[in-house]
Amino acid sequence: MARILIVEDDPEWRRTYYEWLKPLYPDIITAKDGEEAIEKLEKVDLIIADAQMPRIDGFELLRRVKQEHSGLAFIIITGVMRSLKDAVEAMKLGACDYLDKEAVRDLDLRMAVARALEKASLLSKINIYEKKQKEKYEIIGQSEKLKECLSLADKVSKTNSTVLLLGESGTGKECLAHYVYKASSRKDKPFVVVNAAGLPETLLDSELFGHEMGSFTGAVSRKIGYFEQADEGTIFLDEVGDLSANCQQKLLRVLEKRQLRRLGGNKDINVDVRVIAATNRPLEKMIKEGQFREDLYFRLNVFFITLPALRERKEDIPLLSDYFITKNCREMGKPSLEISAGAMQELTKYHWPGNVRELKNVLERSVILSQGAAIKISDIQISGDLGEKRIxxxxxxxxxxxxxxxxxxxxxxxxxxxxxxxxxxxxxxxxxxxxxxxxxxxxxxxx
Structure with missing residues (x-):
């Protein structure tokens, strides 16, 4: 249930607002001025403040609140309807509504409160989503090998060239693809992620390029494929080495002519998509074995970046460990944890065949297992670390x-x-x- 803070220097109006809202919002606190309000901000979801008050008025209170609590909903009520300029200023400062005290009635205030809380809830969800997206694609490390990759990514991001990312599984190819996308001129357009290995071959054509109604059994309506969804934006095609021969041919057509044809369709559709592909498979060997088209390889390999394995940038393990431990503690609601010297030594000497993804999973388990103030050696459980050991x-x-x-x-x-x-x-x-x-x-x- 939302907590509402009513800030009003007139006791009659303060009581009136309270009585109007109490039936719908039981958790209401009040303050007689802006100074008292600042002392009561903890766990408040919405502030209703009078524009004209001694010492700190509603506008100044709004400015101060938004500096520290940007997501807090705020409604200003004025006793003397000021100019349109004041209303616009209130909205610019972050107010959800601007009401006339003399004209407002109980229903008006209740509706304004409902709108303000709904807007605040939506903004909160958007902020949480954006934060999760940022964390999902965070690139952590300061090793020279990683810096080389980022330098290449910076250069190619300024172009529309096709990019091929090479490297073992778990090295962060999707994160680097997103890095290129966010630094490009297409950053405000769609970023569509497709894992070719994660889709059955029978569905891959339809998922990538779409289909028309009736094109196959079960196609009860037209489907827009991933390439059309990514129009004007960027598509990240992971595990491109797993594409079927038919999909390879269609992808080549998209790269050469910027056109595709839906499954069962008879019309060419123009698409403007930047392709970033990735693989951990040896494409050149696959070409010799007839498993991958050579012409497609040359189209994809316009600009390649090879991501280093984690064992090749072990100096980044302490930074990565701190990041994952802090993130896991926060998400699990646990106090912050340190990592002991012995545990860190275990992490840095291991060869990490699963790369950053494996490190992330190991540390998540370690945070769960840890019962003290620090992660110890006994909390580190690595697959394959139980080989023969002498004392x-x-x-x-x-x-x-x-x-x-x-x-x-x-x-x-x-x-x-x-x-x-x-x-x-x-x-x-x-x-x-x-x-x-x-x-x-x-x-x-x-x-």
Whole structure:
């Protein structure tokens, strides 16, 4: 339920507004002037303020509030209907409405409040969406290899050239594609993401290029494909090496003639789309094996950027780790976590076959498992890190004994569980510890 703050120096009007709104909005607080209002802003969703008040009037209060709480809804009520210029100024400052005290009635105020709260809710959703989009495509790192990629991206973003992004899975090809898009002249037009590997071959043609009604069984209406949706904008075509021969031919036509034809259609449709393609597959080898068109390859490979694997830019791991840990703590509602020196050492020595995506997933799990003020070695669970290890491998100068002991304990429990077929009760007996003790230790290590 929304909390409303009524700011009015006239006690009669203050009480009137309160009584008009109370039946619909039970959570209402009041203030006799702007100074008192500033002290009561916590958890307020809407302010209704008189324009003329001593010390801090409604306009000045609006200015101050919007500096610190830009998403807070605000309605100004004036006792003397001022000029149209004042109303326009109020709206520019961020007011949702500007009402005449002498003309306003209970229904008018209730409707104004409903509109203001609805607008504030919509703006809040938009801000949350934009923040999530920004975080989704954030590029973190300061290594020379990453800087080289961004430098190339900056250069090509100023053009309309087709771009081919190369690199292993999880290196951030979609993020770099979005970076090019946001720096281009098409930044305010659509950005459409398509993963060719994520669509069945039978649907890929229809999804990319659209279809006409009746073109196949189940085509009950016309469908606009991704390329038409991206008209005047940018399409990011991920896993382009997975395209069927038919889709490769159609993509080549789009690149050469800027035209497509919907499945079942007989009319050419002009499209103005910038294509950014990506793959982790060896296209040149696929050409030799007859799996990929050479002419399409040359059309796509106008300007290529190769993204480095995470193991090639390990100096970025601390920055990436801080970013993912902070993000996960915020989203999970957990207090901020540090990462111990031992845990960081584990992260930096690992080879990361899944690249940044794997690091992100490992740290998300670590934040869930962590029970202290810092992520420890025992909280870091990496696929493949349980290979054969000698006791000497667990010794790391400068790492607290407790953390090294945790690593050894985790390894022993994992091996024992494997030997006992995953039966925890049997494993506890095998290790000669109480079941309760074993379950406690297994939980501690996330096993």
């Amino acid at each position: 000497e491998d667990f010794y790391k100068p400068g790492i607290p004994l407790e953390e090294m002991t945790d690593m050894v304990e985790k390894r022993i429990i994992t091996l024992a569980l494997k030997e006992c077929g995953g039966d925890k009760r049997k494993t506890a007996k095998h290790l000669q510890v109480k079941e309760s003790t074993f379950y406690e230790k297994a939980k501690k290590h996330g096993i």
